[in-house]
Amino acid sequence: MASFPSKYLAPAVFLSVSAVYMSTICPTVYVGDSGELTAAAYSLGIPHNSGYPLYCLLGKLFCLIPLGNIGFRANVMSTFLGATTVWLTYAVILKLAASRAAALAGALTLAFLPAFWSQTVSAEVYALHAFFVVLLIGLLLWWEDSKEFYRLVLFTFAVGLSFGNHLQTVMLAPGVLWIVFSGDRAALLKWKNVVVLALLIGAPLLMYLYLPIRTDSGAAIHWGDPDTLDRFIAHVTGRAHRSGYVFGMGLWDYAARARDSALSVLFQSPVIVIFALWGWVKLHSRRWQVFFFLVVVFDFFYTVFLNTISLKVTPFHLPTLITLAILMGLGTADVLKKLETLRLFGIRGLFVAKAAFAAIPGLLFLSNYFQCDQSFNYVAYEHTQNMFRTVGQRNTLILDGDNLLFPAAYTRIAERAREDLTLYDRHGIIYPMPYLGEKEEICCGSADDVTTILEQEITKHEAPGTVFYAVFDENTVKPVPGYTLIPACLIHRVVKTKENDGYRISNHWRYYSNESYFASFERDYLTRELTAHYFLRLGKHLFLLGDPAAGLRSIRDASRIGYDDYGIHFMVSAFLADQGLFAEAQEELEKSSVYVKDQGALHNNWGYFYYKKGQYEEAVAAFQKASESSRRNAHYLRNLGHALYQAGRGEQAVKAFRKSLEIDPNQADIEKFVNSLRLGEKDER
Numbered sequence: 001m002a003s004f005p006s007k008y009l010a011p012a013v014f015l016s017v018s019a020v021y022m023s024t025i026c027p028t029v030y031v032g033d034s035g036e037l038t039a040a041a042y043s044l045g046i047p048h049n050s051g052y053p054l055y056c057l058l059g060k061l062f063c064l065i066p067l068g069n070i071g072f073r074a075n076v077m078s079t080f081l082g083a084t085t086v087w088l089t090y091a092v093i094l095k096l097a098a099s100r101a102a103a104l105a106g107a108l109t110l111a112f113l114p115a116f117w118s119q120t121v122s123a124e125v126y127a128l129h130a131f132f133v134v135l136l137i138g139l140l141l142w143w144e145d146s147k148e149f150y151r152l153v154l155f156t157f158a159v160g161l162s163f164g165n166h167l168q169t170v171m172l173a174p175g176v177l178w179i180v181f182s183g184d185r186a187a188l189l190k191w192k193n194v195v196v197l198a199l200l201i202g203a204p205l206l207m208y209l210y211l212p213i214r215t216d217s218g219a220a221i222h223w224g225d226p227d228t229l230d231r232f233i234a235h236v237t238g239r240a241h242r243s244g245y246v247f248g249m250g251l252w253d254y255a256a257r258a259r260d261s262a263l264s265v266l267f268q269s270p271v272i273v274i275f276a277l278w279g280w281v282k283l284h285s286r287r288w289q290v291f292f293f294l295v296v297v298f299d300f301f302y303t304v305f306l307n308t309i310s311l312k313v314t315p316f317h318l319p320t321l322i323t324l325a326i327l328m329g330l331g332t333a334d335v336l337k338k339l340e341t342l343r344l345f346g347i348r349g350l351f352v353a354k355a356a357f358a359a360i361p362g363l364l365f366l367s368n369y370f371q372c373d374q375s376f377n378y379v380a381y382e383h384t385q386n387m388f389r390t391v392g393q394r395n396t397l398i399l400d401g402d403n404l405l406f407p408a409a410y411t412r413i414a415e416r417a418r419e420d421l422t423l424y425d426r427h428g429i430i431y432p433m434p435y436l437g438e439k440e441e442i443c444c445g446s447a448d449d450v451t452t453i454l455e456q457e458i459t460k461h462e463a464p465g466t467v468f469y470a471v472f473d474e475n476t477v478k479p480v481p482g483y484t485l486i487p488a489c490l491i492h493r494v495v496k497t498k499e500n501d502g503y504r505i506s507n508h509w510r511y512y513s514n515e516s517y518f519a520s521f522e523r524d525y526l527t528r529e530l531t532a533h534y535f536l537r538l539g540k541h542l543f544l545l546g547d548p549a550a551g552l553r554s555i556r557d558a559s560r561i562g563y564d565d566y567g568i569h570f571m572v573s574a575f576l577a578d579q580g581l582f583a584e585a586q587e588e589l590e591k592s593s594v595y596v597k598d599q600g601a602l603h604n605n606w607g608y609f610y611y612k613k614g615q616y617e618e619a620v621a622a623f624q625k626a627s628e629s630s631r632r633n634a635h636y637l638r639n640l641g642h643a644l645y646q647a648g649r650g651e652q653a654v655k656a657f658r659k660s661l662e663i664d665p666n667q668a669d670i671e672k673f674v675n676s677l678r679l680g681e682k683d684e685r
Contacts, residue, residue, distance in 0.1 A: 009100060013090050017111045018083040020365070023081055026374040028381040029071035029414075030122030031526035032313065035380060036221065036430075037412040038063075038074040045221030046211055048429075049238040053210040054164030055125050063414075069545060070414040071381070075443035081127040086111040088521045089132045089322065093329030095141055096242035097460030100337060101354040106329025108361030110322060113268045115315045117372040118524065125166055130167060130318045132162035137326070140179055147184045149193065156197045167238075171302045171319065175294035180288050208236060219412045221430055246306050253597075256309075258304045264311050265320055271360055276324040278591065279331030295323050312525040312564070332357050371522040375414045378516040380407040381525075383490070386512040388418045390489050391468050397491070398433075398455060400426040400471040403526050408470070424458065426451055426471075437460040446632075456480045459494050467494040472567060475635070481668045488543070490537050509541065525564065532562030536571060543579070552581075558587060566596035568588030570605050575663045577612040585609055600629035604636050607643060616647035627656075634664035640668070 029035045033048070040047040041059025062077040063070055090107035100416035110116055119126045139158055143151040159176075160170040178187060187193055215227040226235040233239070249257070266273055283289050297318075303316035339353050384407045393396050399405040405425045411417045424433045433454040453599060459467050459480050469477055469492045474485055477492070484497040489508040517534050539554030552667055555572055562568030569592035576585035589605055596602045607622035632637060641656035657674045 009104070010087060010090060012251070013104065013107060014083050014087040017086045017108070018079065020111075021079040021082055022076075024117070024121050024369070024373040024375055025075050026122045026377045026528045027072055028069055028378055029384075029407050029410045030075065030124075030374070030377070031148055031380045031403055031407065031524075031530060033402065033406060034071075034074075034123045035408070036402070037125065038071055039406075039410045040219075040221045040463060041074055041123075042070050042221035042414045044214055045219035045413075046214055046223050046226065046235075047221065048223050049235045049241065050167055051163055051208065051211045051223075051226065051235055052125055053207045054161060055128055057207070057210070059123070062183065071123070071410060075121065078123060078127040079120050081131045082111075082116070085116075085127070085131045085134050085322075087129070088138055091328075091444065092134060092138050092141065093326055093333075095138075096326070097330050097333035099329075099333035101336060101357060102329045102333035105332045105357040105360060106325045106327075108358075109269065109272055109328060109364060110325035110339035112361050112364035113272070113321055113325075114367055114368045114371050115264070115268055116318065116321055117368060119315060119318070121372060121374045126315055126318055129162075129166040129168060130322060132158070132165065132645050133172070133319045133349070136162065136169075136172060136176070136588075137322075138177065144179070144183060147187070149187060152180070153196065153200055156200045157204065160201040164204055164207045168302060168316075168319075171298040172295060174298055175291040178294060179287060179291050182290075208232075211235065223429060227633060248308060250354070254304060257308075258300075260311055261300060261303045261317065265317050265324075267359075268321065269364060272324050272328045274642065275331035275335075276327035277331070279327035279329065279334065282334045283330055292323050292327060296320050299323075330474070331685070344391070352510070355534070373521055376516065376519045376521045377527060378513075379527050379530050381411070382513040382516050383534065384408050384411045385417075386490050386508075386514075387470050389489055389511050390506075391418075391421060392507045394420050394422075394467065395466045396422040396424065396458065396462050397468045397470060398424045398458070399431075400469070400476070403529055404470045404472070405430065426455070427667075433458060451663075452478045454496075465493060469494070472529075473571070478664075478666060487537070487540060488534070489541065490534065507541075509538065521533055523561070528561050528563075529565055529568075532558045532565060532568045534558075535561065536568065536575075540575065548579075559591070563591070564595050565636060566592040566594075566602075569595075573605060574608055577609050580612075582609070582613050585612075600626045600633065600636065604639060607639055611639070611643055616643055619643040620647055620649075632663055634660040636666065637663070638670060 038048050041056045042063045062073050065073050086107050089110050090103045091104035093106045139155040212227040215222045224235040226232040270491045299319040409430050423431045425431045436457040474492050483494050485492045517531050535554045536558035539551045542551030559572045570590045573585045573588035603626035607619045610619035620643045623643050626636040627640055637656050637660035641653045644653035657670050
């Protein structure tokens with residue numbers, strides 16, 4: 001019979017890791033996709049592609065747990081799956097290395113890597129994906145023991161289930177096929193076996209029928225409306241996004257992404273990489289060496305070439321980290337075995353060596369706890385509540401940006417907050433905008449043109465002052481002629497304007513919840529985005545109230561918090577330039593140049609800086625570069641026209657304005673200005 005410590009070591013791993021994760025879990029809805037996924041699970045709806053039916057079905061079960069709010073319950077599912085993944089990793093290493101000390105070191109190292117740990121504190125699909133990765137490796141090892149066909153059948157069924165959560169599982173296919181073909185080729189060459197395996201992998205995929213069924217049932221979230229064959233295929237395969245994600249960058253961009261991907265793995269813990277390499281070299285089976293190599297290579301391929309999403313937002317390399325943790329366990333076991341064979345240190349020396357390996361995850365725990373602790377993170381929830389507090393009864397709120405829309409969708413659907421509001425989102429994802437015009441129109445422009453038409457008709461239809469925008473960049477909004485966008489604390493309000501008329505600024509800041517904005521905890525990119533915008537809006541408000549010193553402190557806080565957000569630096573720079581603080585404005589632009597990829601936007605902001613500074617020729621040069629990089633951008637051409645006019649180049653200014661009007665005719669002020677220039681030329685003649 002196994003001794004007490006050994007017998008209960010595996011459950012102890014699960015329980016101890018669960019306790020750590022629960023101490024760092026986000027107490028409510030998280031930023032980014034978390035709100036959308038939680039709302040979809042709660043309402044049995046359909047999130048973004050590929051739909052994630054298995055995640056939604058499991059998530060619904062956790063949403064029924066009578067513990068805390070709905071957001072917290074969905075986060076608990078990630079905690080449970082993360083701890084289970086660590087436990088399975090322990091079991092896999094133990095099976096391969098037959099060393100509990102090594103299994104403990106490898107599994108706990110995985111548990112406390114920040115990329116993995118961060119996926120256990122909030123609702124996301126990646127904890128379930130990581131669970132399936134290590135489960136499939138364990139089942140493949142189990143099949144390897146006897147190569148009995150029924151074990152391969154169970155493995156295949158688990159593969160089908162994993163596809164119900166995340167299609168990235170397909171990146172395991174090369175390694176899996178290698179192991180099976182090299183181990184028992186006959187198992188896949190018999191047509192009866194192939195039929196059985198095909199049926200077993202296909203049966204779980206029937207859960208994707210959830211998508212059209214829930215669409216027809218009127219689910220609260222039905223992204224993409226996948227109730228026709230074409231829309232179903234488009235949603236499941238992500239066809240709408242793949243054209244932009246797959247092989248859509250240049251050579252140097254791919255080189256930079258490959259570098260960033262490799263460094264993101266290395267910086268998790270250099271120690272794990274070193275011992276993993278040793279474990280891979282010492283792995284007795286060449287077949288399994290090839291398997292683990294293929295898992296890492298194809299995970300790297302998926303991360304670099306099949307996606308453009310920032311690595312700051314999405315942890316694509318979880319399969320690689322799981323592989324490294326398993327191999328680290330093998331390397332640790334080999335080192336401990338050699339120390340035991342040499343008998344140089346005796347029993348005490350061997351105990352010290354084991355303690356040293358146990359210290360690796362311990363150090364990771366201590367160094368990463370603060371970084372992964374989200375137990376004070378109410379930012380997404382508070383930000384949404386603050387936006388809702390700003391909008392009056394039965395008003396309209398138009399949202400833009402996942403980080404604003406998804407927490408709002410969660411709060412509305414799961415917590416049924418502010419059901420009196422009319423919500424729209426600018427991309428038609430969850431709350432599509434209707435056309436409220438009195439007559440039909442045919443739009444031949446871009447998607448942005450259609451959005452502008454819909455928004456303007458909504459503004460005309462609603463009572464003045466009852467339409468609000470929650471956007472990160474208010475310059476993307478084109479109000480109806482005769483209307484303007486004014487600050488309303490965290491959001492903006494559409495009001496009617498007349499020349500020389502002022503407007504009142506409502507002070508809702510005193511009603512806002514703000515504990516999370518000032519709390520001391522490590523913020524990821526998306527949390528920093530919301531927090532930085534909070535301080536940016538607050539700083540602008542303080543300036544308007546006549547307290548520039550306090551306003552400037554808040555603006556600087558926004559820049560400090562959003563240090564790697566070029567959009568924040570752009571807006572801070574523009575505001576500082578408006579105040580005549582050109583030295584600081586220039587510093588902000590220089591900071592933004594490190595992170596921005598859209599060079600047109602960067603040149604446009606430099607142009608604005610020079611324009612406000614009175615250096616009109618430099619402004620012209622910058623706006624020309626912006627226009628050349630994006631020839632269909634009416635805003636850049638408009639800015640170029642203003643700079644040319646101020647530089648005394650009237651004819652060229654008119655040409656720039658005309659080009660801008662050709663792209664976007666809905667610029668009454670520019671048309672009026674051009675006409676006035678023409679009249680001026682006639683008078684001179």
